[in-house]
Amino acid sequence: MNKLELIHALQDSHNLTKTEATKCVEIFFGEMAKALEKGDRVEIRGLCSFHIKTYDSYAGRNPRSGEKVVVKQKKLPFFKAGTELKQRVDRAG
The missing domain is CATH 1.10.287 (Helix Hairpins)
Structure with a gap:
């Protein structure tokens, strides 16, 4: 949907x-x-919750050139399915 x-x-x-x-x-x-x-944190009871996860900066590598680069600290949203939603999906499948 x-x-x-x-x-x-x-x-x-x-x-x-x-x-x-x-x-x-x-x-x-x-x-x-x-x-x-x-x-x-956003929580919708019985359905899901969303929260922000923070990642520290780290040394990475450019896959194209192989050059080392510093990846900046970042925040990303995470989704977690609620128990009721998990059960509904499991029953439907």
Whole structure:
């Protein structure tokens, strides 16, 4: 399912206009992104959680030239499936 399909599902299930459904989805994902930008953890009970993981800088190697390079410290978002979601997926498969 992509963002547009989510908008259509929300629109159909709650008799919303496409504009209203789009606004709901934009607000939801926008607020999640803002929380993650601040370093907060986002948890949707029964479904999943997101958190930011920080990696220290390290010495790497350019695969093309073999030259050593310093990879800067970085932060990446991580997704963790909730127990209920894991069980639902397992039953469906």
